[in-house]
Amino acid sequence: MGASPDRRVKIQVKNLTKRFGDLLVLNNISFDVADGEFISIVGPTGCGKTTFLNTLTKLIPATEGSILIDGKEADPKTHNLAFVFQEPTCLPWRTVRDNVAFGMEVKGFPKDKLEERLEYILKLVGLSDCANLYPNQISASMVQRVAVARAFAVEPDLLLMDEPYGQLDVKLRYYLEDELIRLWETLKATVIFVTHNIEEAVYVAERILVLSNKPTTIKAEVHVDLPRPRSLVDPKFIEIRKKVTELIRWW
């Protein structure tokens, strides 16, 4: 599954396979991601999406296959990977500001660059006013925004998002999806966005990879070449959404 030919390939996933004992979870997955591309991954429940992401970020080792970033084997220590988890994960003892700075601190950004980028990101995400609050003083959706800001702050080579807005109500989700698109357009990150929500996938992504049931492979690829901002009731939008739904339903 290739990226658009006119764009530079950033991430190459080659023959990625993961077995837990005899259980084959990921079956020979290969795909490319272009630099600055926004990819959504959708699949039926329990198809191994989380295993897939954990393998991509090397939280768990792959059985076979490789993940290359700019042609080099992916490694959290050398590459800037960022992850937004399903559960909002802020460090409760750090203020919003320090949480956003956390990734850059771990990555060892020089102090002046860190400060400058921190202010920029806080402003961009609109968190400046509550920068000195602690996570238990802000709402769950804001905690997730902090996590997104922290992920973008490290200038990630690859940003992975695991159903980040799955637990929010529809209104907030729309708002945060728009914000995510704005951040992505401004900061030019390469994003892999995992979701079980087809509408969400069509709304945010440039390209959708549809996963099959276990053992997981990539079943189809759908390009979403709709202009932004996208409309949920645009007939073309609905057409793509239907197509993806069919793909998930008929395995």
Added chain:
Amino acid sequence: MSNTIADEIVHHVKERQPLTIWSVLGNEYFLYCVSFISFLLIWHFIAAAGLLGLATPEATIKEMIRLMSVKLAGKNLFGHIWASSRRILIGFAIGAATGLPLGLFMALNRYVNAIVKPVFDLFKPMPPIAWISISILWFGIGEPSKVFIIVIGSFVPCVLNAYAGIRIIDPELYDVIRVLGGNRRQEIFYVSFPAALPALFAGIQISMSVAWTCVLAAELVSSRSGLGWIIIRGMKLTKPELVLGGMAVIAIVAWIFSAATSGIEKLLCPWKRGIKEL
């Protein structure tokens, strides 16, 4: 900032209510006073009726005020308070300074844990006071033997809470730093230690109260000073006001110790505080 749906801040403050008779009667602080005054009244009537061999609250308070100027065994009341407090502070400091790091090491390193835990589990349920005889045998009847009991008493809760504090950390917090490429040292300093801090303070609080139990026991057995000795003295002289006074002073001093620890915790764990000025 634009006021959008995503900018909600959780409010921790109560609405200000109008002052009515019910809001006064239902007020927490008012009820605290009710509780305290009824306690003193019940105490007073039981004592005044000559039941249970108690002294009245006012006799107790008078006796304590008298002791502020009159010396008992060469020390006035403050001298005795300091005698007990000093033992606690030294013993507790040694207990915490060894117990907390040991608990942290046990939780962070499975080899340390495997070596220390079996022996620790053996000694854990043993009441610290059981050490009194051994302590006197080793250190004599002077200060060191009393301090030793307190060290033993405060050591155990410090180890347990430091250990638990690390073990209960949400694994997702580690995932955050692992994905960012953090090494083991960063995991420990950026995640483990700050996350365990409130649990360390819980251990310190428990240690403090155990330390008071221990100092009392030690002073009851062999001592010429301290609040425990005042109680024994009152018992030997059949002066209930001295016994009750000693108990009351212990309660007050122990409370001050505990409040001071809470104060330090609030200072070091600001995220546990509510929001000010909101």
